[in-house]
Amino acid sequence: SVKARDRIRYAGFQPPERLPEYFAQADAFVLASRYDGWGVVVNQALGAGLPIICSDAVGAGHDLVEENVNGLRFRSGDAAELQRCMEQMLNNPEITWNWGEASRRKAVSLDPKVGAEKWVEVFRALERTQ
Numbered sequence: 001s002v003k004a005r006d007r008i009r010y011a012g013f014q015p016p017e018r019l020p021e022y023f024a025q026a027d028a029f030v031l032a033s034r035y036d037g038w039g040v041v042v043n044q045a046l047g048a049g050l051p052i053i054c055s056d057a058v059g060a061g062h063d064l065v066e067e068n069v070n071g072l073r074f075r076s077g078d079a080a081e082l083q084r085c086m087e088q089m090l091n092n093p094e095i096t097w098n099w100g101e102a103s104r105r106k107a108v109s110l111d112p113k114v115g116a117e118k119w120v121e122v123f124r125a126l127e128r129t130q
Contacts, residue, residue, distance in 0.1 A: 051099035
C-alpha cells in the first residue's frame with residue numbers, strides 16, 4: 001500500500017556497531033530470512049524493545065517471538081504473508097507499542113544474571129528432592 005511504502009525503510013545488511021542507531025529509529029524489526037540457524041539480531045531487537053516480525057526459518061523466532069504477544073512469524077518465502085504482518089503492525093500502532101514493551105520484558109528475562117539465578121533455583125530444588 002502507499003501508506004506502507006512511505007513508512008518502510010529497507011536498510012539491508014548493517015554492521016553490528018550501527019544496529020543501535022537503526023533500532024532507535026525503528027517502530028518494528030523485520031527479519032525475512034529464508035534460513036537463519038538462530039539470528040542473534042532478534043535478541044538485539046528484543047533488547048531495543050522492538051516488536052518482531054520474522055520468518056519461520058529464523059531459529060530465534062521460535063523461542064523469542066510469541067505470536068501476537070511481542071510479534072509475528074510468517075512462512076519463509078511467503079511475500080503476501082509478510083505483507084499482511086507488516087500491514088497489521090502499521091495499522092495498529094497501540095498493539096505494536098504493546099508488543100514492543102513485551103519484547104523489552106522478554107529481553108530482561110534473558111539477562112545472563114537472571115538466567116543464572118533461575119538455574120540456581122533449579123539446582124536447589126533438585127537438591128531438596130535428594
